[in-house]
Amino acid sequence: MKSIKPPCFISVEGGEGAGKTTLISKFEGILQSWGLSVVKTREPGGSLLGNELRQWLLNRHKSIKIGAKAELLMFLAARAQHIEEVIAPAIAKGKIVLCDRFNDSTIAYQGVGRGLGLSFVRNLCSSICGETTPDLTFFLDVDPLIGLQRTKRISKENAAAGEWDRMEAEKIEFHQLVRSAFVEIAKAEPERFFSIDASQALPQVINSCEQILSMRFGIPK
Amino acid sequence: MKSIKPPCFISVEGGEGAGKTTLISKFEGILQSWGLSVVKTREPGGSLLGNELRQWLLNRHKSIKIGAKAELLMFLAARAQHIEEVIAPAIAKGKIVLCDRFNDSTIAYQGVGRGLGLSFVRNLCSSICGETTPDLTFFLDVDPLIGLQRTKRISKENAAAGEWDRMEAEKIEFHQLVRSAFVEIAKAEPERFFSIDASQALPQVINSCEQILSMRFGIPK
Numbered sequence: 001m002k003s004i005k006p007p008c009f010i011s012v013e014g015g016e017g018a019g020k021t022t023l024i025s026k027f028e029g030i031l032q033s034w035g036l037s038v039v040k041t042r043e044p045g046g047s048l049l050g051n052e053l054r055q056w057l058l059n060r061h062k063s064i065k066i067g068a069k070a071e072l073l074m075f076l077a078a079r080a081q082h083i084e085e086v087i088a089p090a091i092a093k094g095k096i097v098l099c100d101r102f103n104d105s106t107i108a109y110q111g112v113g114r115g116l117g118l119s120f121v122r123n124l125c126s127s128i129c130g131e132t133t134p135d136l137t138f139f140l141d142v143d144p145l146i147g148l149q150r151t152k153r154i155s156k157e158n159a160a161a162g163e164w165d166r167m168e169a170e171k172i173e174f175h176q177l178v179r180s181a182f183v184e185i186a187k188a189e190p191e192r193f194f195s196i197d198a199s200q201a202l203p204q205v206i207n208s209c210e211q212i213l214s215m216r217f218g219i220p221k
Numbered sequence: 222m223k224s225i226k227p228p229c230f231i232s233v234e235g236g237e238g239a240g241k242t243t244l245i246s247k248f249e250g251i252l253q254s255w256g257l258s259v260v261k262t263r264e265p266g267g268s269l270l271g272n273e274l275r276q277w278l279l280n281r282h283k284s285i286k287i288g289a290k291a292e293l294l295m296f297l298a299a300r301a302q303h304i305e306e307v308i309a310p311a312i313a314k315g316k317i318v319l320c321d322r323f324n325d326s327t328i329a330y331q332g333v334g335r336g337l338g339l340s341f342v343r344n345l346c347s348s349i350c351g352e353t354t355p356d357l358t359f360f361l362d363v364d365p366l367i368g369l370q371r372t373k374r375i376s377k378e379n380a381a382a383g384e385w386d387r388m389e390a391e392k393i394e395f396h397q398l399v400r401s402a403f404v405e406i407a408k409a410e411p412e413r414f415f416s417i418d419a420s421q422a423l424p425q426v427i428n429s430c431e432q433i434l435s436m437r438f439g440i441p442k
Binding site: 056071 | 277295
């Protein structure tokens with residue numbers, strides 16, 4: 001059997017309310033319990049510039065118009081800085097990078113959801129990121145109706161009660177397009193992707209993912 | 222002789238202190254005196270988003286790090302929005318767009334000055350802008366030592382006295398690289414470019430440019 005190198009860059013992808021943030025925190029604990037050094041990060045964000053751009057990209061209350069292409073390029077600017085400041089240095093130091101969203105989100109949301117074209121966005125991502133791309137990706141698949149309901153519930157518990165960001169506030173058809181894009185992207189790269197039914201209860205989702213991590217890191221569960 | 226269609230999108234390019242802004246204003250007056258409807262704009266800027274990004278890209282006092290790739294992508298985000306909101310609608314209405322800097326600046330500054338690669342940046346610009354590119358470009362060529370001296374003098378007269386922006390503040394070698402890049406870019410497209418020795422006195426520069434405009438618009442001077 002071919003031996004696979006343990007991953008050093010892991011991303012978690014999926015629509016709104018799929019449970020990415022919760023899962024990433026669980027992953028961090030699991031990997032640390034195996035003695036691994038972990039850098040947990042997210043997109044857009046991860047650097048000072050990225051966090052500033054995040055505010056613009058997700059805060060729908062700003063009066064500034066952002067077209068689809070400008071949005072795409074701002075996500076990529078945040079990513080380029082994120083790679084330079086955080087991801088590449090962490091990988092070079094032998095750390096495991098755990099990232100909440102990466103290129104696949106851009107391909108699904110901007111390429112398909114916004115209609116800029118899957119190949120166009122994929123090529124752009126590739127020309128910006130080069131080799132710095134995830135070697136293991138978890139896709140949390142959930143019906144957008146369920147995911148958005150969760151997001152709404154979480155938002156209500158937050159300070160910004162009931163307020164959705166620019167992406168969450170899109171029509172349900174947009175989120176359905178994005179979901180089907182994720183499904184296609186994941187199918188096309190079965191070696192990198194692990195797809196999970198994220199409508200299941202969280203302990204089940206975590207259990208499935210932990211098995212994959214155990215297998216990929218060669219740690220008996 | 223082949224008849225050339227009058228230009229509808231004119232850009233003015235060159236290093237710091239070459240006289241672009243002054244010349245653009247002169248062009249505006251000339252074209253208006255010929256009964257043409259003109260939209261005068263600049264990069265980065267031209268839209269609300271573009272002006273916000275301009276602040277980040279040029280204000281060197283911000284503590285936020287912006288790497289070469291992120292910088293390039295932010296310039297392109299500003300450009301994409303500028304095209305969508307201002308340039309494409311103006312051209313569609315039959316107006317003449319006069320733009321202070323466009324893709325050639327990005328190729329010279331980010332591609333060559335920052336070392337991202339001329340072809341890499343040119344291809345990226347082309348994939349973002351499509352057909353919306355200048356059909357006439359004036360390159361104001363001046364020794365960076367002269368240009369920066371002018372900029373310093375102008376800055377001293379401004380409120381932000383003596384303060385240079387992030388580009389102006391680069392080393393002289395950077396500006397020399399940028400200048401040689403502009404020279405190469407202009408040489409490669411002689412049908413689009415008109416290069417002027419911008420170390421000459423302004424009336425001479427204006428006179429040469431006016432002749433080109435007269436010729437291209439078929440207006441006897």
